[in-house]
Amino acid sequence: MAHFVPRASFSLPGSIPKTYFLGHHHSGANAIKGILNTINLVIECRDVRLPLSTQNPKLESLVAGRQRLIVYTKSDLCTDSPAATHTLRGLYGADNVLFWDKHRPGTTGALLRKLKNSARAIDALTGLRIIVVGMPNVGKSTLLNALRSAASPEKKAKAAKTGDQAGVTRKVGTSVRIVDSEEKGGVSGGIYLLDTPGIFQPYVEDGETMIKVALAHGIKKGLIADEILVDYLLYRMNHWNPGLYSRYCEPTNDVNEFLTAVAKRDGKLKAGGAANWQEAAARVLSLWRIGKFGRYVLDDLSDEAIRAHQHLLVNPHLSQNQAKKLQREERRRARTGD
Ligand SMILES: Nc1nc2c(ncn2[C@@H]2O[C@H](COP(=O)(O)OP(=O)(O)OP(=O)(O)O)[C@@H](O)[C@H]2O)c(=O)[nH]1
Ligand SMILES: [Mg+2]
DSSP: OOOOOOOSSOOOOTTOOSOOOOHHHHHHHHHHHHHGGGOSEEEEEEETTSTTTTOOHHHHHHHTTSOEEEEEEOGGGGTTOHHHHHHHHHHHOGGGEEEOOTTOHHHHHHHHHHHHHHHHHHOOTTOEEEEEEESTTSSHHHHHHHHHHHHOTTOOSOSSOOOSSTTSOOSOOOOEEEEOBGGGTSBTTOEEEEEOOOOOOSOOSOHHHHHHHHHTTOSOTTSSOHHHHHHHHHHHHHHHOGGGGTTTOSOOSOHHHHHHHHHHHHTOBOTTSOBOHHHHHHHHHHHHHTTBTBOOOOSOOSHHHHHHHHHHHHSOSSOHHHHHHHHHHHHHHHHHTO
């Protein structure tokens, strides 16, 4: 077999939206702003596969100067990028960062211990009031439920609704008691957590970021066609390790060839036996989302890329007016469905 050469770059289709800032993101951001002065600690959740792309400049300015803990969620999905955790800890300081995985109770326990320490440090009669913020679908509500049931195993019912799509939580929740007050064996005043709706960024700087966020279900399904997402994933897999999909086909840069192989192997066929690319694409994406095509960080975490990202957070390419115009167009598109 000839030596396989992956594509050097991914050519972005022109149709990729650059904004997904919807009405409930706007009202959610205002609601968060309105209650921040009653809050002692901000937990900001970011998807560990997208540590930079799920850092939201809008939230950044909202919570600036507040005590903050960054929780990188879904760490079960980035085990193939071991250096990433080291880099991210280094960026913020190990004490301000935690890697969380809903399947590993130890990670929830570590977070709970941190929160109890913070509660003891402030020793307020009103307890420690925490708000959980982040981009859509990063796992905020799942984290709240996990903390609550770790602290009170007898509470079996979920306090917050969760689901693998953007926009499950629509409003700032009522505060949920995670840890009881001192007289019930907890910490002074107790620990309370407020869930919030995922807030999208006013706009993203490039189409590739939007594709990455779409892969992780951070925007509405279907906004970017599944076939485009699979093509991008194929491009990335070819750089990580083309063997990731060897059960389907030889290394290829041709998404149609890949999808045809998946369709044949996994029975995603139309009547008559032709490959159903749409169903094959959906299959590939759902397998990737459970780690079956590698558990890699999608963002570039080189020093240079991190510096460029931090620069853009402070100096965005688009003016506020240009961003607002894009948002208006996007809202109109969402309303009219075109
Ligand atoms: N693999 C994995 N999946 C997770 C983890 N945490 C959350 N999820 C999944 O991610 C999806 C989104 O979780 P939610 O808790 O609803 O996310 P959210 O941030 O509250 O989303 P919005 O309310 O839509 O903003 C769900 O399918 C969760 O099961 C994790 O640690 N690992
Ligand atoms: Mg939620």
